[in-house]
Amino acid sequence: MDEFELIARYLAPLAGEGAFGLKDDAALHHGAVITKDLLVDGVHFRTDDGWAYAARKCLRANISDIVAKGARLDGVFLGLVWPADVKEAEIADFCEGLSGDMAAYGLSLLGGDTTRHRLAGAPLTVSITMTGQPGPRGMIRRDGANLGDALLVTGTIGDGWLGLEALLNGWTDYSGAIDAYLAPQPPTRLASAIAQWASAAIDISDGLLADAGHLAKASGVRLKIKGDQLPWSEDAARWIKGGGERGQLVTGGDDYQTLLTVPSGNVRQLMEAAEAANCRLTVIGGAVEGEPAAFIHAADWQVLGRGGFSHF
Numbered sequence: 475m476d477e478f479e480l481i482a483r484y485l486a487p488l489a490g491e492g493a494f495g496l497k498d499d500a501a502l503h504h505g506a507v508i509t510k511d512l513l514v515d516g517v518h519f520r521t522d523d524g525w526a527y528a529a530r531k532c533l534r535a536n537i538s539d540i541v542a543k544g545a546r547l548d549g550v551f552l553g554l555v556w557p558a559d560v561k562e563a564e565i566a567d568f569c570e571g572l573s574g575d576m577a578a579y580g581l582s583l584l585g586g587d588t589t590r591h592r593l594a595g596a597p598l599t600v601s602i603t604m605t606g607q608p609g610p611r612g613m614i615r616r617d618g619a620n621l622g623d624a625l626l627v628t629g630t631i632g633d634g635w636l637g638l639e640a641l642l643n644g645w646t647d648y649s650g651a652i653d654a655y656l657a658p659q660p661p662t663r664l665a666s667a668i669a670q671w672a673s674a675a676i677d678i679s680d681g682l683l684a685d686a687g688h689l690a691k692a693s694g695v696r697l698k699i700k701g702d703q704l705p706w707s708e709d710a711a712r713w714i715k716g717g718g719e720r721g722q723l724v725t726g727g728d729d730y731q732t733l734l735t736v737p738s739g740n741v742r743q744l745m746e747a748a749e750a751a752n753c754r755l756t757v758i759g760g761a762v763e764g765e766p767a768a769f770i771h772a773a774d775w776q777v778l779g780r781g782g783f784s785h786f
Contacts, residue, residue: 526571544669545606553601609669635726701772
C-alpha cells in the first residue's frame with residue numbers, strides 16, 4: 475500500500491466539505507486556501523546541509539503548494555519535534571532561517587506547538603500548515619484541465635534531484651543544482667497570473683511525471699509532454715550531455731515549480747504575464763484524448779507512467 479492508497483482507503487472517508495476528497499494539495503475552508511506538509515529529516519531535507527537550510531526547505535515546500543493554487547501567501551502554523559539531543563545553537567540556526575524566509579515571503583506565524591523526541595536518534599520532524607487567499611476565480615484545483623488545453627511549467631526541471639545527487643556524491647561542478655535543492659524557488663511572482671488564467675495546476679514535488687499523472691487523473695485527460703521542449707538548467711543540460719538519464723530528472727522530485735494547464739486562447743496572456751514577472755515559463759505539451767495518464771515523448775526517448783518520489 476502506497477501513500478495514495480492509504481489516503482483513499484482510510485482517510486478520504488473522513489474528508490469534509492472543501493477538502494475535495496483529499497485529492498488535491500490544499501483545501502478551501504471558510505474562504506481560505508489551506509495546505510499542510512509533514513517533513514522529516516533524512517526524507518524531505520537534511521540537517522547535515524545546515525539547520526537554516528532545513529527551515530527554508532520546509533517553508534518553501536508549503537509555499538509551492540499555495541502558489542500552485544493561485545493564492546496569495548498569508549500565514550503559517552508550525553509544529554516542531556526536535557531530536558532528543560538537539561543543541562540550542564541548532565534551534566537558533568533553524569529559527570534564523572525560518573525568520574529570514576518568513577520576512578522575505580511576507581508570512582506571519584499564527585501559532586503551533588513544539589516538543590522533543592525522547593527516543594535517541596529520532597529525527598527533526600516539521601509540520602507546517604499554511605494559509606493563502608485565493609484569487610477572484612477561487613482556488614485553482616488539479617481537476618480542471620480540459621481537452622485542448624496547453625500544458626506549461628515554471629522554472630526548470632530536475633535540479634532538485636541533481637543537486638541532492640551532487641551533495642551525496644561530492645560533485646562540486648553542479649553548484650546551481652545544489653542551490654536549487656537547498657533553497658528551491660517556487661514561482662511566487664506568478665501566483666496572480668495562475669489565479670487568472672490556469673484551468674488546473676499542481677506543484678511539482680514528487681517529480682514532473684508523477685505530478686503530471688496526478689493532474690491528468692484528477693482531470694480525466696491524457697497529458698502529452700514533449701520531451702524536446704522540457705526546460706533544463708545549465709547544470710541539467712550538462713548532466714544530460716555527459717550521459718545522464720533524462721528520466722531521472724523528470725522523476726526525481728524536489729523541483730517545487732508549478733505545472734499548469736491553460737486554455738489555448740489564454741497562453742499568450744499568461745506568457746506575457748510571466749515575462750513581466752521575470753518568471754521562466756515554458757509550454758511543454760497539452761491535454762489530449764486517451765486514458766488519463768501522463769507520458770513524455772520525444773524522437774529519441776519516451777517515458778510512460780507515474781514514476782516519482784515515494785513517501786512510503
